[in-house]
Amino acid sequence: MAGLILVIEDEPGIVDFLERGLRAHGFEVISELDGITGTDRALGEDVDLVVLDMMLPGRGGLDVLAALSAAKPGLPVVVLTARGAIDDRIAGLDAGAVDYLVKPFSLGELAARVRAQLRAVKQAPATAVRAGDIEVDLLTREVRHAGEQVRLSGTEFELLVYLLNNRGRVLTREQILRAVWGYEHDPGTNVVDVYIGYLRRKLRHGDRVAPIVTVRSVGYRLDDAA
Numbered sequence: 001m002a003g004l005i006l007v008i009e010d011e012p013g014i015v016d017f018l019e020r021g022l023r024a025h026g027f028e029v030i031s032e033l034d035g036i037t038g039t040d041r042a043l044g045e046d047v048d049l050v051v052l053d054m055m056l057p058g059r060g061g062l063d064v065l066a067a068l069s070a071a072k073p074g075l076p077v078v079v080l081t082a083r084g085a086i087d088d089r090i091a092g093l094d095a096g097a098v099d100y101l102v103k104p105f106s107l108g109e110l111a112a113r114v115r116a117q118l119r120a121v122k123q124a125p126a127t128a129v130r131a132g133d134i135e136v137d138l139l140t141r142e143v144r145h146a147g148e149q150v151r152l153s154g155t156e157f158e159l160l161v162y163l164l165n166n167r168g169r170v171l172t173r174e175q176i177l178r179a180v181w182g183y184e185h186d187p188g189t190n191v192v193d194v195y196i197g198y199l200r201r202k203l204r205h206g207d208r209v210a211p212i213v214t215v216r217s218v219g220y221r222l223d224d225a226a
Helices: 012-024 035-044 061-071 086-094 107-123 154-165 173-181 191-202
Strands: 004-008 028-032 049-052 077-081 099-102 128-131 134-137 142-145 148-150 212-215 219-222
Touching (some): 004 012, 004 035, 012 028, 012 107, 035 049, 061 086, 077 107, 086 099, 128 154, 134 154, 154 173, 154 191, 154 219, 173 191, 173 219, 191 212, 191 219
Antiparallel strands (some): 128 134, 142 148, 212 219
16 A cells, blocks of 8 residues: 655664565555644645654654644554653653554554554545635534635535535536435425525635525536535
8 A cells, every 4th residue: 555654763773674574565655754844834735644753853752743633633643752651652642643663663564554654544434525725624514615614504605515525516406405405306496506506605705705606407516526
C-alpha cells in the first residue's frame, strides 16, 4: 500500500535507515530532524502518516503530537522512541499517537504497523464532505463556505449533503424528493426548487456563490468549482 510517510527524527543514521527501509516497502518518505520543522511540514503537506521520535530538539514529541492532534486529528502518528516505560507509552497514546514502537525496533514490524494504520484510515467512514469552497462536517453538522460558517436548517443541511455526495451528477427533482423528503413523484410540489433557492442564498459569500447548477427541465447539479 503506497503512502507518503513523514519521519521526524533527530538522529541522521536512523533517518537514513528508515528512509531506505520504508522506501523498500513501497512508501514515499520525507523527513525532518527537529520538532519545529517537522510540525510545520506535517501541517503544510499532504502526508498520510507520521513516524515520530519523542526526544526532539526545538519541540518535544508530546508537543508535536498535541499540535498534530489539534490541527489534523485524522492524521495517524506512530511513535518511535527509546522511552519504553509504561508511563511514557501511556503519555504518547493519550497525546494522540495511534501506535508506539520502542527502539531498537524491527523495520519489518514498523512497515506492517504503518500499513495497518493506513488501511484503518482508508476504511474509516468519511466525517466530512466538500466541493470547492463548501465544507461540511458530518459529525458536528457545521457548514462553511469560503471559510465562513453558514447556518442551515435540518432540511437544508440534508439537501446540501445529498448534493455534495453526488457532486458532478445531474439529479432530477424526483431523485432529490425521494432522498431528502422521502416523497415519491409529486408533479404538484416545487419544494425542491424552493429549498435550492434557500441554499443558494445562504451559501452566497460576497462574489462567491454556491456551485449549484440548474439543468433545464431536469434538475440540479453541484459542481466542485466555487
